[in-house]
Amino acid sequence: MEETSLEKIIVAAILIALSVLSFFLLKPILMSIILGFVLVFIFAPFYNLIRKKIKSKNLSSTIITAILLIVLIVPSIFLVPIMINETIKIFTFAQQIDFVTPVKNLFPSLSSTGVFPSEVDSILHTFITNVTTGMVNSAFNFLLDIPVILLQMTVVLFTFFFVMRDKEEFIEYLKSILPFPKDVQEKLLKATKDVTASVLYGQIVIGFFQGLIAGLGFFLFGVQNSLLLMILAILAGVLPILGPSIVWMPVAVYLVVTGNNLAGVGVTIFGIASIVVDNFLRPIVISRRLMMNSLLALLGTIGGIIFFGVMGLILGPLIIAYLLILLEIYRNKRFSGLLIKAE
Numbered sequence: 001m002e003e004t005s006l007e008k009i010i011v012a013a014i015l016i017a018l019s020v021l022s023f024f025l026l027k028p029i030l031m032s033i034i035l036g037f038v039l040v041f042i043f044a045p046f047y048n049l050i051r052k053k054i055k056s057k058n059l060s061s062t063i064i065t066a067i068l069l070i071v072l073i074v075p076s077i078f079l080v081p082i083m084i085n086e087t088i089k090i091f092t093f094a095q096q097i098d099f100v101t102p103v104k105n106l107f108p109s110l111s112s113t114g115v116f117p118s119e120v121d122s123i124l125h126t127f128i129t130n131v132t133t134g135m136v137n138s139a140f141n142f143l144l145d146i147p148v149i150l151l152q153m154t155v156v157l158f159t160f161f162f163v164m165r166d167k168e169e170f171i172e173y174l175k176s177i178l179p180f181p182k183d184v185q186e187k188l189l190k191a192t193k194d195v196t197a198s199v200l201y202g203q204i205v206i207g208f209f210q211g212l213i214a215g216l217g218f219f220l221f222g223v224q225n226s227l228l229l230m231i232l233a234i235l236a237g238v239l240p241i242l243g244p245s246i247v248w249m250p251v252a253v254y255l256v257v258t259g260n261n262l263a264g265v266g267v268t269i270f271g272i273a274s275i276v277v278d279n280f281l282r283p284i285v286i287s288r289r290l291m292m293n294s295l296l297a298l299l300g301t302i303g304g305i306i307f308f309g310v311m312g313l314i315l316g317p318l319i320i321a322y323l324l325i326l327l328e329i330y331r332n333k334r335f336s337g338l339l340i341k342a343e
Contacts, residue, residue, distance in 0.1 A: 031311050032152045036159025041198055043068060047164055060164035065157060072153070078279055079227070086228045097239065154343060180329075188329055195321040204314060205236035206243075207280050210274040214244040217270025221263040223251060237274070238313050239301055244274055296320055 026033065043064055050060045163170060171189070178185050214237075215230025223229060229251060233244035255264035274285015292324035297317045 005298060029152065029155045031308065032155040032313065033159050036156045036310065037163060038200065039068060039156070041196055042205075043164070044159075057165045061161050064164060065161045068160060069157065082227055083231075086225050120213060184329060188325065191325045191329075192322065195325060196318060196323070197308045199297070199316065199317045203317065204238055207239070208234055209237075209281070210278050211237035211244045211247075212233065213274040213277055214248045214267075214271050217248065218251065220270075221255075221266040223255070223263060223267065233274075235239050235313075239298065243278070245271060248274075256321040296324075 023030075030073035046067070047060060047064045050063055051057070054060045054063070175185050175189070178188070180188060211232075211234030214233040215226065217223075218226035218229045218233075221298065229247060233247040236247050237244040248267055252264045252267040252271065255261075255267060297320070298315035300318075301313055302316070304312025304314070304319070306312065310314050
């Protein structure tokens with residue numbers, strides 16, 4: 001009995017040691033591996049459609065990986081040079097913006113002495129200079145990091161290919177190591193799938209389309225730095241509660257204040273259209289799925305961005321959601337309540 005216990009302790013110690021070493025070994029590419037898994041979840045419906053036509057798993061996975069590669073590379077070839085150019089333009093333009101006149105128009109009583117608008121002009125110029133300088137530095141750092149980015153993308157693609165091809169085996173292996181009865185395993189996996197779909201499709205995909213619609217308004221009505229504003233609107237659309245309104249509303253107000261009423265109204269129409277799309281698509285996407293409380297989703301997103309960087313947009317809400325799922329299973333309750341509920 002004592003020898004058996006000693007053997008278990010030794011095996012556990014070796015397993016823990018190897019797990020720690022593996023973590024540090026994979027740490028530099030961990031985000032790329034996770035991104036590969038996330039993309040598998042997003043592209044799985046398309047893979048399943050291909051598998052209905054093609055029996056070979058290898059060929060099906062190769063086709064869907066090629067599609068992903070096109071989706072990632074083609075836009076990058078066009079967008080990256082434009083983004084760098086836009087960043088330099090906005091840096092130059094920011095140095096020439098006249099903040100005094102709009103402030104005088106909005107607050108005529110406060111601006112009679114000339115001190116208030118001058119202070120506002122100085123504060124805003126300092127803020128915008130710092131922001132745009134950081135953007136320019138990020139753009140040039142991106143160019144320097146291209147070899148590393150290519151290596152990370154290679155990891156993403158290989159992870160995507162093999163996990164997509166063998167996802168059923170991955171799920172069975174996961175079931176074999178979960179320390180739960182079979183009924184709890186099924187409940188856990190279903191809840192995990194539902195809440196992941198809710199976060200990825202209901203938050204990420206819909207937020208992307210919201211920002212895209214708002215961004216089209218910037219392009220169609222000739223707003224300067226439209227591409228950069230559209231990307232900001234997409235990022236804001238992904239954030240729970242906030243949405244692209246925090247981008248298009250200030251732009252619309254600025255356009256109206258500076259006398260460009262037509263563009264201001266046009267941007268507003270497209271902004272309202274993005275809200276309508278959200279209200280129309282979200283119930284369809286997350287219908288009969290688990291949905292996390294919006295406040296927790298927002299806190300998870302912000303915390304995720306701080307801790308993980310850009311990937312935190314996805315990982316933050318998912319980590320919080322998985323914790324809530326485990327708590328609900330531990331409580332042996334149905335998924336219906338304040339923190340996480342079934343739609």
